[in-house]
Amino acid sequence: MLASGCKHKEVLYNEQLLFSILNFLPEETRVSFIAVSKIHSKILTSDLSFKWRNDRLHIEYGVYYPLYSKNINWRQLFLANYKKKDLWTDEQRDVPQDAPSRHNDTFQLNVSARFKPKGLELGTENRYEKKITLPLHQRLALIRTNKNIKSQKQAFKILMEQGGWFSGEDENQDPNAASQIDKHGPSISGGVHLIDALQNAVVIADKTLGLRRFEFDKVFNEFSSQEKLYEEQTMPLITEFINGFNATAIVYGQTGSGKTHTMFGPNVHEESYNDIITDNSGAFPESFGIVPRAIKEVFGAIEYRRKNLSLKFDIQVSVSYIEIYGDEISDLLQKGKSCGQSRVAAQRYVLDGSSEKSVSSLKETLTLLDKGEKQKRKAATAMNTRSSRAHTLFIVTLSQECLDTGIASTSRLFLVDLGGSEQIKKSQPSNHDGDQAMNEDEEKLRVNEAVNINLGLLALKQCVEALRNGKHVPYKDSKLTMMLSTGLGGDSKTSVILCGAQEASHGPETIAAMKFGQTCRGIYNTVKTNANMLAGLLRQIENNIASCEEQIRENERWEEVDQEIIDNDGNLVDVRKKYVVTGADEYRQQLATLIRQKAELTGESVDELFGAASSTVQAFGNFHDYTSIS
Structure with a gap:
């Protein structure tokens, strides 16, 4: 055992020694070392060697890679990053981000689904919901699978014995038998029946189509942590953002399904971010969501780049916090000041930098985030006691200039917390403000809020579908899509996180969210079961x-x-x-x-x-x- 341990340490020492030597050699010489011997070949094709290669790409060429990730395929990442080796030496990089795509015009979008635990708020879990009758072919398939039989005839016989499916009754069947589950026919509860994180799929009961399977790039169950979701869904966007590309992260789902929790964390209404951070090392609580984690990674990357890169950069960071409420676009960092009287004026105000605040540290940025949070419009609904009644966009702008080559780049990161997609009759936005009844004007206001939220979501869906199919993109159909135009098209990278509830009472809304995700992925036929x-x-x-x-x-x-x-x-x-x-x-x-x-x-x-x-x-x-x- 001791000898084995010593041998392992010797191998690690040899690897580190070899990497230390290669750090001082030209790239062409490094490549040739792989042919020196079998030992060199083994070391230079190991996972550790590809991590070292990513580090050299970053230090020597300024190509950023996730410094803090725990789970990365280093070889795959290196092959992707090596194509960007000329980021800060290619003169074509020195163009505005709003210009046409510089490398490719392929719409790149990753879609994931996340499900909140059962029984958390949402407000209507105890409401009676009708059971769902499965289609005949699914019921027979379940019987064959459960009984491990191949014969369709045998499955039919068992189904007849269970009763409820056929108008006639088996004369030998006991009318009081326990197998008579439902006199109206075998039925199941609605909602989510299976969350398969390994196969990245979810099975939901649909009242018209029975059990439906939806597949995504990633599926997270109720036990998935904020850190895991951030690393797998948002960290790749931060990598692209720091490398000079626009990136967008969007959370989508019904009211109360966990969007704001995913994007910000659960405590943003009661405490400030800086008050929550108690660890002197700056470690984040597990509850923190995508936005604070992204900010932390950006400033950590900036500090590392300033200290370790061979290239010298001038780096400036600014942030905006925008709320889209009906036809109004407000600047949450300017006490809710209107951003313009028209869609074009508002878009120009936000994207030309008028709404930006320069920031130089994590603490300063989190302070602004707290400030904007206090300005957001919220109201109680039957689905959520503090429902956001608008779409909010937290925008980080990163301006970088390589002082050695003169190449400059400006990239934007859009972190979007969409207002909840909702059925007005279920969320009851006009009838859930404590014990105090709303007057007629307040009721109209709440209903109009819900309508405007849904219109913005519809426009977003149409834009994503157009991008996926290579058609004209109707950005101008809503203020939301106009604001996101530079974060969705061209060579921007986009991630959509679908938030869903598992309860039967929210089955239709969860299915609608899943269908939106399938549209984003370019998949339209989701009815097929097997x-x-x-x-x-x-x-x-x-x-x-x-x-x-x-x-x-x-x-x-x-x-x-x-x-x-x-x-x-x-x-x-x-x-x-x-x-x-x-x-x-x-x-x-x-x-x-x-x-x-x-x-x-x-x-x-x-x-x-x-x-x-x-x-x-x-x-x-x-x-x-x-x-x-x-």
Whole structure:
């Protein structure tokens, strides 16, 4: 073991020594070293060597790479960055960002979906929702998968035994059988049924099409951290932004689905960003969202570039914070001052720098972010107690000039928190302001806000679809799309994060958000289902059931408690010792939910499935054999 450890340290030492030597040699000489010996070849094709190559590209040519990322394919990143080696020596770089694309005009957009945990606010979770009847072909496929049979005829027979699908009744069928789930036909709950982070897919129940599968570039479940989402979805944009390209990150979804949490974090309404940061090292709390994390990375990159690069840069940073509320565009850093009386004037005001504030540090920028946050329009709705009633754009402008070559570049980063896409009858924007009733004018105002939000989102969808298909892009259809015109087209890089709720009551809105994401990806036929999707859905449920059963076996225990005996007059007459089972109540509830979900999908008896689960989960003390011990 000791010898192995020493050998490992020797290899690392040799790699570091070789890299240190190569740092002083010309690039042509470095390349030739790979042919010196097998050892050199192995070292210079390792993952560590490609990290070193990215570092040399940054130091020698100014091509930025994510300095703080934990998970990167260094080889793939190097191959992409090597194509940008002439960023600060190519005279074609010295052109305004608003000019036509300099390298390519391919619309580049990454789409991901993120789902908030069940039962968090949204306001209508307990509302009764009709069950969804699955199409016949999906029901038969689920039966075949669950019973592991190939015969369609056998599946039909089982379906008839379950009842509800056919007008006639099987004469041998017991009308009181437990398998009769629903006299109106086998049905399932709406909402999200599967979040597959490995396959980057989500399965949602649609009231007209049954189970639908949506695939994205990345899917994040409710357990995904803010840091993970930032690293995988926004950090690549920051890389492009620092390398001189425009970049845009957009969060999209219904009111209360977690957009503002994703973009900013949960505490922005109660505390200032600088007050939340308590670590002297400047480490961010886990709760911080995309905007503060992006700001931190930008200033960290600037500091590194000033100290370590061979090329010398003059770097200036400025920020804008804009709110689009109906036909009004307001400057949140100027106490909500109007940005112009027309769309063109407002766009010019924002993009010519009139709304920008120069900043030189992370702390200064976060202070401005707090200042703008206090100016945002918010109102309570049935979906969200502090719903943003407008679209907000936090814009970072980075001006860089390479003093060695004279090449200059200005790039913009658009961080967009869209107003919630919503059904007015569900969000009830005119009827949720505490106990105080709204007057007629206030009601009209809230309804107009919702209408304007939805119109802006529709215009954005049309622009993205046009960009994807190479058609004329109708930026002028709304102020939102006019503001984003330089951040969407040309060689800009764009990321759309779809935020969704899992509850059945929000199924239609979540499906609408997923469909928007599919449009962004250029995918229009999402109706098709297949056996693999259904098999994967059942497999995940069964795996979760097995996990819950294991947790119950590990955590359930007998515990002695005092049982008070109360007489009819409410007086305490005795205290007796009693043993109860505890320690796994949460897992028991999860198991019950999973079993009901499986029963809905397969048409099996809930009692039968519970019995099967109980037979495999014998807790300490044989709890299932007794109701109590006294």
